[in-house]
Amino acid sequence: MATVELLATGTTAANSADFTIALGSTACIYAKPVTAETALGALTWEIQLMKKTGTDYYMVDSLSQSKPAVVIYGAGTFRVRRPVSTLSVGCDQET
Numbered sequence: 001m002a003t004v005e006l007l008a009t010g011t012t013a014a015n016s017a018d019f020t021i022a023l024g025s026t027a028c029i030y031a032k033p034v035t036a037e038t039a040l041g042a043l044t045w046e047i048q049l050m051k052k053t054g055t056d057y058y059m060v061d062s063l064s065q066s067k068p069a070v071v072i073y074g075a076g077t078f079r080v081r082r083p084v085s086t087l088s089v090g091c092d093q094e095t
Helices: none
Strands: 003-010 019-021 026-033 044-050 057-064 069-073 076-082 089-094
Touching: 003 026, 003 076, 019 026, 026 057, 057 069, 057 076, 076 089
Parallel strands: none
Antiparallel strands: 003 089, 019 076, 026 069, 026 089, 044 057, 044 076
């Protein structure tokens, strides 16, 4: 498996760069805390799919305390949106 960092660890609100998943492919998206904790607190991170306009996105899934990882099925162009947090957390993708 190949691992790609989508968002470096941090506490500020941020959007990852767009990433593409090919038709028939999958990607595991997961939160990556700085500490040994796996907690995301009360945060909900949006996983978004780009609309045809190229500037707007639909929320298609999320990461949270109870769901720190998800599998996304292609095809599409996606991004991850991190809210402001007191916990320093990043996000990675494995394909």
